[in-house]
Amino acid sequence: MDLKQIHDLIKVVNKSNIGEISIEDKDGKVTIKQKEDKITVTSAPAQTVYASAPAAPSAAAPVASAPAAAPAADNLITIKSPMIGTFYRRASPDKPLLAEEGTEVSAGKVVCIIEAMKLFNEIESEIKGTIVKVLVEDASPVEYDQPLFLVQPA
Numbered sequence: 001m002d003l004k005q006i007h008d009l010i011k012v013v014n015k016s017n018i019g020e021i022s023i024e025d026k027d028g029k030v031t032i033k034q035k036e037d038k039i040t041v042t043s044a045p046a047q048t049v050y051a052s053a054p055a056a057p058s059a060a061a062p063v064a065s066a067p068a069a070a071p072a073a074d075n076l077i078t079i080k081s082p083m084i085g086t087f088y089r090r091a092s093p094d095k096p097l098l099a100e101e102g103t104e105v106s107a108g109k110v111v112c113i114i115e116a117m118k119l120f121n122e123i124e125s126e127i128k129g130t131i132v133k134v135l136v137e138d139a140s141p142v143e144y145d146q147p148l149f150l151v152q153p154a
Helices: 004-016 046-069
Strands: 021-023 028-036 036-045 076-079 087-090 112-118 119-124 129-134 139-143 148-154
Touching: 004 021, 004 028, 112 148
Parallel strands: none
Antiparallel strands: 021 028, 028 036, 076 148, 087 112, 087 139, 112 119, 129 148
């Protein structure tokens, strides 16, 4: 499926009351979900979808227990994944970590990279503060809205 066909599907879903549509062909699978007047497009090769689906829940289980283990975390703010993809802590293998525990961040500072559909998306902090905990391992699959970092606001 080419990009023009995906854009046409987005327009059809946007104009209709369809909540979600999935299309699969020999090249892969495309899922378009409509949520609160926004459309999310997810696409991946078919074998990757099946391989990463079981890994995501097991990776999410330790993440859910980490914030609960810190009882004084009431004032911490969570930076969450805005998309499905692969989480990277470095811009490239030979570069330093973008953010680690103790790193001071400000609004607009890149804290990680999420690869989705062969595109590397820079994820920026929306708040100023200090990273207290990194909740995801490097090169791990992440889900939409999955917590990535805990930040102590400044």
